[in-house]
Amino acid sequence: MWPHANARYEKAVLPLAEFELRSLLRAAGLPGDVLVVSAAGRDLLTFECDPLTEDQAALLRHHSSLLMCCALDDCRRMMPLFGRGEAALGDDLGGILKYRGKTNEAFTRFLIDLAFLFGDHRSAEPFVLFDPMCGRGTTMFEALNLGFSAIGADIRSSDLDEGARFLKKYLEEGRFKHQIRKASRTIPGGHVPLTHFTMETARGALTADFLAGDAAAAAAAMGKSFCHATVCDLPYGVQHGPGKGESLEKLTERVLKALFSAIKPGGCVVLSFNTFTLKTNSVYGMMEKAGFEPLTGDGFDTLRHRVEQAIVRDVAVGKRAQNR
């Protein structure tokens, strides 16, 4: 598995990597049995299968927490097969900016993998991912590296601007051909300013849009069914207040309603949240009310993990059915 800077956190999120691999194997048409074994002091995730096809290997390389995939021979010797897929821009993109309230980039990648694996749009070119509360853009940077186009919004325009400034500098320093345009989208009763990037990457031409404003307003500004999936790390109620006197519950309910129009049928919404401020069952209830089908059981109940004393995080996935 891709190592985390914090070994204790790595232990806490082991069940997440296990769940992700099991989900990925099933999506690849393989048996989904995963066993954790210890070797040389590291936890390894193991599974049995016939030799992987190119498509199956590509899924593993790009959409799991993999550092390296090895084949175990009859004497249990490990033969390296492949490592993580090439990043469209650079492996360091999501990790360079450090700030209070940032979502860990490896965890963000896990949320994106779930949104991709459980949705019906895996062959979309490019896949378009939206984060309606993107802070300084961690989700957008991880999405771009996967070859996805990214759209992000945040109510704190200073954070958003910093994310856009950082991406500009990164593209300039890495000599990626790119263009940046400032624009705005009109919504009833106002407008949402945006910074639009187009860029040539190792995985083709991609776009990134940074929208300054409320999550639901930004979703409305982009029109209907504009993204294949949404990933959002909700405010934790520690550093980030819900703002405008609105409770976190009301905010989540309002944003989920807007997301239902934003996501194409067959796409997923993946939310992470602090269970001290939002209960998992209540998030599932709000997803249902907005029209999504919450994905539960079958390992979805193993995703709760401790981040720090005041944060025990959980993840909820909802799907917009094809016929809704």
Ligand SMILES: C[S@@+](CC[C@H](N)C(=O)[O-])C[C@H]1O[C@@H](n2cnc3c(N)ncnc32)[C@H](O)[C@@H]1O
């Ligand atoms: C947990 S943070 C997400 C951090 C982000 N993933 C990152 O790594 O930078 C939650 C974010 O929600 C934003 N937020 C709070 N209320 C919002 C609203 N109504 N609309 C849009 N963003 C909002 C906060 O400004 C904050 O950046």
